[in-house]
Amino acid sequence: MLIRVDPASETPIFAQVAASVRADAAAGRLRAGDKLPSAREVAASLGVNLHTVLRAYQSLREEGLVDMRRGRGAVVTEAVEPLAQLHHDVATLVARAKELGLSPDTLAALVKETYR
Amino acid sequence: MLIRVDPASETPIFAQVAASVRADAAAGRLRAGDKLPSAREVAASLGVNLHTVLRAYQSLREEGLVDMRRGRGAVVTEAVEPLAQLHHDVATLVARAKELGLSPDTLAALVKETYR
DNA sequence: CAACTGTTCTAATAGTCATAGAACAGTTGT
DNA sequence: ACAACTGTTCTATGACTATTAGAACAGTTG
Numbered sequence: 540m541l542i543r544v545d546p547a548s549e550t551p552i553f554a555q556v557a558a559s560v561r562a563d564a565a566a567g568r569l570r571a572g573d574k575l576p577s578a579r580e581v582a583a584s585l586g587v588n589l590h591t592v593l594r595a596y597q598s599l600r601e602e603g604l605v606d607m608r609r610g611r612g613a614v615v616t617e618a619v620e621p622l623a624q625l626h627h628d629v630a631t632l633v634a635r636a637k638e639l640g641l642s643p644d645t646l647a648a649l650v651k652e653t654y655r
Numbered sequence: 656m657l658i659r660v661d662p663a664s665e666t667p668i669f670a671q672v673a674a675s676v677r678a679d680a681a682a683g684r685l686r687a688g689d690k691l692p693s694a695r696e697v698a699a700s701l702g703v704n705l706h707t708v709l710r711a712y713q714s715l716r717e718e719g720l721v722d723m724r725r726g727r728g729a730v731v732t733e734a735v736e737p738l739a740q741l742h743h744d745v746a747t748l749v750a751r752a753k754e755l756g757l758s759p760d761t762l763a764a765l766v767k768e769t770y771r
Numbered sequence: 772c773a774a775c776t777g778t779t780c781t782a783a784t785a786g787t788c789a790t791a792g793a794a795c796a797g798t799t800g801t
Numbered sequence: 802a803c804a805a806c807t808g809t810t811c812t813a814t815g816a817c818t819a820t821t822a823g824a825a826c827a828g829t830t831g
Binding site for chain 2: 788791795
Protein backbone atom coordinates (compact mmCIF):
# COMPACT_ATOMS: atom_id res chain seq x y z
CA MET A 540 0.00 0.00 0.00
CA LEU A 541 1.71 3.10 -1.27
CA ILE A 542 0.41 6.59 -0.66
CA ARG A 543 1.85 9.35 -2.78
CA VAL A 544 1.87 13.08 -2.12
CA ASP A 545 3.21 16.01 -4.09
CA PRO A 546 4.43 18.70 -1.67
CA ALA A 547 4.58 21.22 -4.53
CA SER A 548 0.89 20.76 -5.36
CA GLU A 549 -1.71 23.40 -4.51
CA THR A 550 -4.00 20.64 -3.29
CA PRO A 551 -3.93 20.26 0.50
CA ILE A 552 -1.91 17.29 1.72
CA PHE A 553 -4.86 15.69 3.50
CA ALA A 554 -6.87 15.85 0.27
CA GLN A 555 -4.01 14.25 -1.66
CA VAL A 556 -3.78 11.41 0.81
CA ALA A 557 -7.51 10.77 0.57
CA ALA A 558 -7.34 11.02 -3.21
CA SER A 559 -4.51 8.53 -3.36
CA VAL A 560 -6.54 5.95 -1.45
CA ARG A 561 -9.61 6.66 -3.56
CA ALA A 562 -7.66 6.16 -6.76
CA ASP A 563 -6.22 2.88 -5.50
CA ALA A 564 -9.73 1.71 -4.69
CA ALA A 565 -11.01 2.75 -8.12
CA ALA A 566 -8.15 0.93 -9.81
CA GLY A 567 -8.85 -2.25 -7.88
CA ARG A 568 -5.59 -2.09 -5.95
CA LEU A 569 -7.66 -1.78 -2.77
CA ARG A 570 -10.68 -3.97 -2.09
CA ALA A 571 -13.32 -4.31 0.61
CA GLY A 572 -11.71 -5.75 3.72
CA ASP A 573 -8.22 -4.46 3.02
CA LYS A 574 -6.58 -2.56 5.81
CA LEU A 575 -5.01 0.85 5.34
CA PRO A 576 -1.60 1.42 6.93
CA SER A 577 -1.86 3.09 10.33
CA ALA A 578 -2.04 6.87 10.32
CA ARG A 579 1.22 7.05 12.28
CA GLU A 580 2.98 4.88 9.71
CA VAL A 581 1.77 6.97 6.81
CA ALA A 582 2.66 10.20 8.59
CA ALA A 583 6.19 8.97 9.24
CA SER A 584 6.80 7.71 5.74
CA LEU A 585 5.46 10.88 4.11
CA GLY A 586 7.14 13.16 6.60
CA VAL A 587 3.87 14.86 7.54
CA ASN A 588 1.92 15.21 10.74
CA LEU A 589 -0.24 12.48 12.23
CA HIS A 590 -3.22 14.83 12.32
CA THR A 591 -2.92 15.54 8.63
CA VAL A 592 -3.18 11.84 7.78
CA LEU A 593 -6.03 11.33 10.23
CA ARG A 594 -7.94 14.14 8.61
CA ALA A 595 -7.58 12.37 5.27
CA TYR A 596 -8.76 9.10 6.79
CA GLN A 597 -11.72 10.82 8.40
CA SER A 598 -12.84 12.33 5.13
CA LEU A 599 -12.69 8.84 3.64
CA ARG A 600 -14.85 7.63 6.48
CA GLU A 601 -17.37 10.41 5.89
CA GLU A 602 -17.63 9.13 2.33
CA GLY A 603 -18.21 5.67 3.72
CA LEU A 604 -15.12 4.28 2.03
CA VAL A 605 -13.49 3.05 5.23
CA ASP A 606 -14.47 1.82 8.67
CA MET A 607 -12.37 3.15 11.52
CA ARG A 608 -12.04 2.14 15.17
CA ARG A 609 -9.31 2.82 17.64
CA GLY A 610 -7.03 -0.08 18.15
CA ARG A 611 -8.12 -1.66 14.88
CA GLY A 612 -7.20 0.83 12.20
CA ALA A 613 -8.94 1.78 8.97
CA VAL A 614 -10.56 -0.94 6.87
CA VAL A 615 -11.88 -0.52 3.34
CA THR A 616 -15.66 -1.03 2.98
CA GLU A 617 -17.80 -2.32 0.15
CA ALA A 618 -18.54 1.27 -0.78
CA VAL A 619 -15.41 1.17 -2.95
CA GLU A 620 -17.22 -0.90 -5.58
CA PRO A 621 -18.95 2.05 -7.22
CA LEU A 622 -15.52 3.64 -7.61
CA ALA A 623 -14.21 0.57 -9.36
CA GLN A 624 -17.23 0.57 -11.67
CA LEU A 625 -16.47 4.12 -12.73
CA HIS A 626 -12.78 3.52 -13.20
CA HIS A 627 -12.97 2.77 -16.89
CA ASP A 628 -15.16 5.78 -17.66
CA VAL A 629 -12.93 8.08 -15.66
CA ALA A 630 -9.79 6.76 -17.32
CA THR A 631 -11.33 7.26 -20.75
CA LEU A 632 -12.38 10.80 -19.98
CA VAL A 633 -8.99 11.69 -18.55
CA ALA A 634 -7.24 10.26 -21.59
CA ARG A 635 -9.33 12.42 -23.92
CA ALA A 636 -8.82 15.49 -21.74
CA LYS A 637 -5.08 14.93 -21.86
CA GLU A 638 -5.13 14.77 -25.64
CA LEU A 639 -6.95 18.07 -25.68
CA GLY A 640 -4.41 19.62 -23.37
CA LEU A 641 -6.72 20.25 -20.44
CA SER A 642 -5.24 20.59 -16.96
CA PRO A 643 -6.29 18.25 -14.14
CA ASP A 644 -7.80 21.15 -12.24
CA THR A 645 -9.80 22.38 -15.20
CA LEU A 646 -11.26 18.95 -15.85
CA ALA A 647 -11.98 18.30 -12.18
CA ALA A 648 -13.70 21.66 -11.84
CA LEU A 649 -15.74 20.99 -14.97
CA VAL A 650 -16.86 17.65 -13.61
CA LYS A 651 -17.80 19.18 -10.30
CA GLU A 652 -19.79 21.95 -11.93
CA THR A 653 -21.56 19.56 -14.28
CA TYR A 654 -22.81 17.70 -11.23
CA ARG A 655 -25.35 20.40 -10.35
CA MET B 656 -24.80 35.44 -19.55
CA LEU B 657 -25.71 34.24 -16.11
CA ILE B 658 -23.15 33.40 -13.48
CA ARG B 659 -24.34 31.37 -10.52
CA VAL B 660 -22.78 31.03 -7.11
CA ASP B 661 -23.75 29.06 -4.03
CA PRO B 662 -22.71 31.00 -0.91
CA ALA B 663 -23.25 27.90 1.23
CA SER B 664 -20.79 25.83 -0.81
CA GLU B 665 -17.36 24.88 0.54
CA THR B 666 -15.88 25.77 -2.83
CA PRO B 667 -14.33 29.27 -2.88
CA ILE B 668 -16.46 31.88 -4.63
CA PHE B 669 -13.77 32.70 -7.20
CA ALA B 670 -13.58 29.02 -8.13
CA GLN B 671 -17.34 28.83 -8.50
CA VAL B 672 -17.39 31.83 -10.79
CA ALA B 673 -14.67 30.32 -12.97
CA ALA B 674 -16.45 26.97 -12.93
CA SER B 675 -19.71 28.57 -14.00
CA VAL B 676 -18.05 30.13 -17.04
CA ARG B 677 -16.26 26.88 -17.85
CA ALA B 678 -19.50 24.93 -17.68
CA ASP B 679 -21.24 27.44 -19.96
CA ALA B 680 -18.42 27.06 -22.43
CA ALA B 681 -18.58 23.28 -22.27
CA ALA B 682 -22.33 23.34 -22.82
CA GLY B 683 -21.96 25.59 -25.86
CA ARG B 684 -23.68 28.54 -24.24
CA LEU B 685 -20.42 30.48 -24.59
CA ARG B 686 -18.41 30.47 -27.82
CA ALA B 687 -15.14 31.90 -29.01
CA GLY B 688 -15.52 35.64 -29.43
CA ASP B 689 -18.23 36.06 -26.83
CA LYS B 690 -17.61 38.71 -24.23
CA LEU B 691 -17.94 38.04 -20.53
CA PRO B 692 -19.79 40.64 -18.46
CA SER B 693 -17.42 43.12 -16.82
CA ALA B 694 -15.99 42.08 -13.48
CA ARG B 695 -17.66 45.06 -11.83
CA GLU B 696 -21.04 44.03 -13.22
CA VAL B 697 -20.69 40.45 -12.03
CA ALA B 698 -19.46 41.55 -8.61
CA ALA B 699 -22.47 43.83 -8.19
CA SER B 700 -25.03 41.30 -9.34
CA LEU B 701 -23.59 38.51 -7.15
CA GLY B 702 -23.03 40.80 -4.20
CA VAL B 703 -19.34 39.91 -3.98
CA ASN B 704 -16.13 41.87 -4.23
CA LEU B 705 -14.61 43.04 -7.51
CA HIS B 706 -11.33 41.36 -6.64
CA THR B 707 -13.04 38.03 -6.15
CA VAL B 708 -14.50 38.12 -9.66
CA LEU B 709 -11.21 39.30 -11.13
CA ARG B 710 -9.45 36.40 -9.52
CA ALA B 711 -11.88 34.04 -11.22
CA TYR B 712 -11.35 35.76 -14.57
CA GLN B 713 -7.58 35.59 -14.16
CA SER B 714 -7.65 31.88 -13.49
CA LEU B 715 -9.67 31.50 -16.69
CA ARG B 716 -7.01 33.48 -18.49
CA GLU B 717 -4.28 31.26 -17.10
CA GLU B 718 -6.14 28.33 -18.61
CA GLY B 719 -6.23 30.21 -21.89
CA LEU B 720 -10.02 30.26 -21.93
CA VAL B 721 -10.31 34.04 -22.14
CA ASP B 722 -8.34 37.00 -23.42
CA MET B 723 -8.26 40.01 -21.14
CA ARG B 724 -7.21 43.61 -21.66
CA ARG B 725 -8.03 46.69 -19.69
CA GLY B 726 -10.69 48.79 -21.32
CA ARG B 727 -11.86 45.87 -23.43
CA GLY B 728 -12.98 43.24 -20.99
CA ALA B 729 -12.73 39.46 -21.10
CA VAL B 730 -13.32 37.67 -24.39
CA VAL B 731 -13.72 33.92 -24.82
CA THR B 732 -10.99 32.26 -26.90
CA GLU B 733 -10.99 29.24 -29.18
CA ALA B 734 -9.58 27.22 -26.30
CA VAL B 735 -13.16 26.56 -25.22
CA GLU B 736 -13.62 24.08 -28.03
CA PRO B 737 -11.92 21.20 -26.22
CA LEU B 738 -14.34 21.78 -23.37
CA ALA B 739 -17.30 21.48 -25.68
CA GLN B 740 -15.87 18.27 -27.13
CA LEU B 741 -15.67 16.74 -23.67
CA HIS B 742 -19.12 17.85 -22.65
CA HIS B 743 -20.87 14.65 -23.60
CA ASP B 744 -18.31 12.41 -21.93
CA VAL B 745 -18.41 14.46 -18.76
CA ALA B 746 -22.19 14.44 -18.66
CA THR B 747 -22.24 10.67 -19.11
CA LEU B 748 -19.72 10.11 -16.34
CA VAL B 749 -21.55 12.43 -13.97
CA ALA B 750 -24.86 10.69 -14.67
CA ARG B 751 -23.36 7.31 -13.78
CA ALA B 752 -21.67 8.69 -10.69
CA LYS B 753 -24.99 10.09 -9.54
CA GLU B 754 -26.66 6.71 -9.94
CA LEU B 755 -23.94 5.19 -7.79
CA GLY B 756 -24.46 7.82 -5.13
CA LEU B 757 -21.05 9.46 -5.41
CA SER B 758 -20.64 13.03 -4.24
CA PRO B 759 -19.42 15.75 -6.62
CA ASP B 760 -16.28 16.21 -4.57
CA THR B 761 -15.45 12.52 -4.54
CA LEU B 762 -15.83 12.23 -8.28
CA ALA B 763 -13.89 15.42 -8.96
CA ALA B 764 -11.07 14.27 -6.68
CA LEU B 765 -11.01 10.89 -8.38
CA VAL B 766 -10.74 12.51 -11.79
CA LYS B 767 -7.96 14.76 -10.62
CA GLU B 768 -6.01 11.90 -9.12
CA THR B 769 -6.47 9.70 -12.16
CA TYR B 770 -4.79 12.41 -14.22
CA ARG B 771 -1.36 11.60 -12.81
C1' DC C 772 0.31 -6.53 30.27
C1' DA C 773 2.66 -4.22 26.38
C1' DA C 774 2.20 -2.40 22.06
C1' DC C 775 -0.50 -1.06 18.91
C1' DT C 776 -4.74 1.64 17.01
C1' DG C 777 -7.75 5.96 16.41
C1' DT C 778 -9.73 10.05 19.40
C1' DT C 779 -9.60 14.31 21.61
C1' DC C 780 -7.59 18.49 23.42
C1' DT C 781 -4.87 22.83 23.39
C1' DA C 782 -1.71 25.74 20.89
C1' DA C 783 1.03 28.24 17.46
C1' DT C 784 2.33 29.46 12.75
C1' DA C 785 1.61 30.18 7.87
C1' DG C 786 -1.25 30.70 4.28
C1' DT C 787 -5.76 31.51 1.67
C1' DC C 788 -10.30 33.79 0.90
C1' DA C 789 -12.87 37.69 0.77
C1' DT C 790 -13.51 42.20 1.83
C1' DA C 791 -12.49 47.36 1.21
C1' DG C 792 -10.83 51.52 -0.91
C1' DA C 793 -7.97 53.97 -3.79
C1' DA C 794 -5.32 55.07 -7.74
C1' DC C 795 -3.56 53.79 -12.30
C1' DA C 796 -3.72 52.85 -17.43
C1' DG C 797 -5.56 51.24 -21.61
C1' DT C 798 -10.15 51.25 -24.86
C1' DT C 799 -14.38 52.79 -26.59
C1' DG C 800 -17.94 55.88 -28.27
C1' DT C 801 -19.50 60.65 -28.34
C1' DA D 802 -10.53 65.91 -26.40
C1' DC D 803 -13.48 63.96 -23.23
C1' DA D 804 -16.24 60.95 -20.34
C1' DA D 805 -17.22 56.46 -19.22
C1' DC D 806 -16.03 52.28 -19.38
C1' DT D 807 -12.48 48.23 -18.87
C1' DG D 808 -8.82 45.42 -16.26
C1' DT D 809 -4.39 46.26 -13.19
C1' DT D 810 -2.01 47.17 -9.11
C1' DC D 811 -1.37 48.50 -4.35
C1' DT D 812 -2.11 48.38 0.74
C1' DA D 813 -4.76 46.64 4.52
C1' DT D 814 -7.71 43.86 7.39
C1' DG D 815 -10.56 40.00 9.43
C1' DA D 816 -12.01 35.26 9.15
C1' DC D 817 -11.02 30.89 8.16
C1' DT D 818 -8.07 26.73 6.78
C1' DA D 819 -3.98 23.79 6.67
C1' DT D 820 -0.23 22.09 9.02
C1' DT D 821 2.53 21.31 12.70
C1' DA D 822 3.41 19.99 17.68
C1' DG D 823 2.80 17.60 22.00
C1' DA D 824 0.20 15.34 25.26
C1' DA D 825 -3.21 12.43 27.13
C1' DC D 826 -7.06 9.23 26.52
C1' DA D 827 -9.47 4.78 25.25
C1' DG D 828 -10.38 0.78 22.75
C1' DT D 829 -7.99 -3.74 20.31
C1' DT D 830 -4.71 -7.18 19.61
C1' DG D 831 -1.36 -10.81 20.64
